[in-house]
Amino acid sequence: MDIDKQHLNSTDDAREIDDEIAVVIEIPDSDPFYDKKKKLLEDMGFDPLGSVQIKSSSTPDQLKNFLDVLLRMARVKNFSEVELYFSRDVIDLGDYTNPRNELLALHAILESIDKSLSSKINRSKNVLHNLQNSIIDRIHTLGSKFVEETKIVEDSSCDKEQCLLDWTVKNGVKTKLEIAYVEGAGRGAIATEKLEVGDVALEIPVSIIISEDLLHESDLYPILAKIDGISLETMLLLWSMKEKHNKSSRFKLYFDTLPEHFNTGLSFGTNAFMALDGMLLLEEILQAKEHLRTQYDELFPALCNHHPDVFPPELYTWEQFLWACELWYSNSMKVIFGDGKLRTCLIPVAGFLNHSTFPHIMHYGKVDATTNSLSFPLSRTCHAGEQCFLSYGRLSSSHLLTFYGFIPQGDNNPFDVIPLDIDLGEDSDCKASEWGTHMVRGTWLSKNHEIFHYGLPSLLLDHIRKARDPEWWSSGNEILDNELDILRDLTSTFEGMMEGFGDENLDDGERASWDVKLAMEFKNLQRKIVSSILTSCNAGCELIERELKKLAN
Numbered sequence: 001m002d003i004d005k006q007h008l009n010s011t012d013d014a015r016e017i018d019d020e021i022a023v024v025i026e027i028p029d030s031d032p033f034y035d036k037k038k039k040l041l042e043d044m045g046f047d048p049l050g051s052v053q054i055k056s057s058s059t060p061d062q063l064k065n066f067l068d069v070l071l072r073m074a075r076v077k078n079f080s081e082v083e084l085y086f087s088r089d090v091i092d093l094g095d096y097t098n099p100r101n102e103l104l105a106l107h108a109i110l111e112s113i114d115k116s117l118s119s120k121i122n123r124s125k126n127v128l129h130n131l132q133n134s135i136i137d138r139i140h141t142l143g144s145k146f147v148e149e150t151k152i153v154e155d156s157s158c159d160k161e162q163c164l165l166d167w168t169v170k171n172g173v174k175t176k177l178e179i180a181y182v183e184g185a186g187r188g189a190i191a192t193e194k195l196e197v198g199d200v201a202l203e204i205p206v207s208i209i210i211s212e213d214l215l216h217e218s219d220l221y222p223i224l225a226k227i228d229g230i231s232l233e234t235m236l237l238l239w240s241m242k243e244k245h246n247k248s249s250r251f252k253l254y255f256d257t258l259p260e261h262f263n264t265g266l267s268f269g270t271n272a273f274m275a276l277d278g279m280l281l282l283e284e285i286l287q288a289k290e291h292l293r294t295q296y297d298e299l300f301p302a303l304c305n306h307h308p309d310v311f312p313p314e315l316y317t318w319e320q321f322l323w324a325c326e327l328w329y330s331n332s333m334k335v336i337f338g339d340g341k342l343r344t345c346l347i348p349v350a351g352f353l354n355h356s357t358f359p360h361i362m363h364y365g366k367v368d369a370t371t372n373s374l375s376f377p378l379s380r381t382c383h384a385g386e387q388c389f390l391s392y393g394r395l396s397s398s399h400l401l402t403f404y405g406f407i408p409q410g411d412n413n414p415f416d417v418i419p420l421d422i423d424l425g426e427d428s429d430c431k432a433s434e435w436g437t438h439m440v441r442g443t444w445l446s447k448n449h450e451i452f453h454y455g456l457p458s459l460l461l462d463h464i465r466k467a468r469d470p471e472w473w474s475s476g477n478e479i480l481d482n483e484l485d486i487l488r489d490l491t492s493t494f495e496g497m498m499e500g501f502g503d504e505n506l507d508d509g510e511r512a513s514w515d516v517k518l519a520m521e522f523k524n525l526q527r528k529i530v531s532s533i534l535t536s537c538n539a540g541c542e543l544i545e546r547e548l549k550k551l552a553n
């Protein structure tokens with residue numbers, strides 16, 4: 001196979017040059033991590049602005065290699081900051097980092113190939129079709145490796161949800177989902193038939209999306225518009241506090257399905273806060289809540305005093321305000337409308353989709369101008385009767401706990417990191433690292449536990465090595481001694497962190513309240529991460545001691 005890396009054009013595209021097909025997986029200039037991704041691709045031996053080419057007469061083996069190269073580039077293109085930070089160990093091994101990123105990468109290549117096929121410029125359509133089929137096969141294989149089991153709670157009634165669904169269908173919604181209670185997550189959306197890659201699970205016309213347009217028609221708007229600095233999101237939140245009680249609201253059936261309590265971190269009680277003692281999360285939740293309280297105090301009771309007819313005081317209490325904040329944090333979606341404007345919306349039915357770290361639906365959020373509706377297409381297969389999961393974004397468990405009130409099952413959330421505030425001393429030239437913050441995550445997510453890696457982030461290790469000795473790699477026999485010192489220092493840092501977490505939470509099981517259970521679950525996850533780092537440091541020390549012994553003999 002002739003894999004040439006030649007600069008062709010500025011968009012992801014596939015085109016034919018004589019009997020050659022070139023596929024470009026380019027990182028857009030607007031990518032905030034453009035420079036870091038570019039450097040990583042260069043380190044991997046690829047031209048970051050380049051294309052990969054293959055002859056239309058290629059053998060199946062050559063096609064496979066071609067796809068492997070495209071995939072390695074597409075993974076980097078789709079990295080978030082956190083994935084980029086932890087990428088070095090897997091990049092060297094040529095393996096994928098996590099199933100979510102892999103799915104994005106496979107779809108990025110599919111998109112490229114689709115563009116080429118639709119432009120009908122290829123005489124080599126067979127090759128592109130073969131590539132498409134290989135990608136779909138890889139998506140199926142990936143999907144079959146990570147099955148998230150959903151248990152439906154059979155004895156819970158979904159009458160209100162069914163009424164809402166019927167109303168939305170009458171108003172143009174097309175759906176292949178039904179609503180049911182699922183264990184541990186409230187309501188969820190279940191596939192009524194097998195949904196394949198590209199099938200649309202849900203299509204919502206713009207006319208039933210709750211957005212700022214409704215606000216403009218309301219009696220709140222002329223008053224709120226006069227307040228300096230108030231955002232449209234806040235105005236809409238205040239609108240929803242009142243609309244919820246409006247018996248003739250067009251969206252009454254939607255409001256009827258909303259829970260009385262959202263149970264997010266913002267509603268944690270004192271015992272849950274005590275269970276979070278020693279965790280950064282405690283400070284984060286307190287700050288978020290304080291910010292909301294300040295916002296509330298700036299508006300109330302003034303609005304109720306000056307306009308009691310429009311802002312009835314009994315509807316605008318602090319408790320109701322917090323409820324609305326939780327509603328918008330946990331249920332809203334950002335949508336780009338036909339006019340190109342991004343609006344924060346509440347979307348009936350789509351609001352029943354739960355989140356997964358390996359979702360079925362990842363590409364949504366842009367209104368289709370031809371149908372004037374919002375589609376939720378499948379990025380991987382969802383079998384009939386299986387819960388169809390959405391991606392709420394690349395979110396850590398601490399964010400999900402604070403704003404959504406849950407922690408994803410399993411320990412495979414790639415965005416669960418512990419930021420480090422490492423002090424490398426006054427004299428260190430490495431203080432201004434190109435990474436503002438170093439971080440760690442569960443070392444079970446790392447694929448390289450060999451000497452000099454230990455399952456720990458390479459960027460962190462290199463940073464510490466250089467801070468101790470800028471010429472560390474040329475320090476001959478001392479390298480191993482230095483490594484041992486670094487691992488021992490890290491051990492003492494993380495032992496200190498573990499002590500700061502306090503005693504292990506003994507699971508009170510059913511007796512604990514929802515918030516204490518959630519806080520304990522979070523603390524146990526943090527302990528697990530730190531414990532994995534301590535285990536890796538320990539294993540690393542043993543590796544080095546073995547090497548030192550060999551050298552001594």
Ligand SMILES: C[S@@+](CC[C@H](N)C(=O)[O-])C[C@H]1O[C@@H](n2cnc3c(N)ncnc32)[C@H](O)[C@@H]1O
Binds near residue numbers: 330351404406
């Ligand atoms: C957009 S709503 C999804 C529908 C929601 N389950 C309901 O019954 O209304 C978001 C909320 O669903 C729940 N949720 C979403 N994904 C979840 C998951 N993977 N595990 C547990 N709860 C989840 C959380 O309570 C979150 O705040």
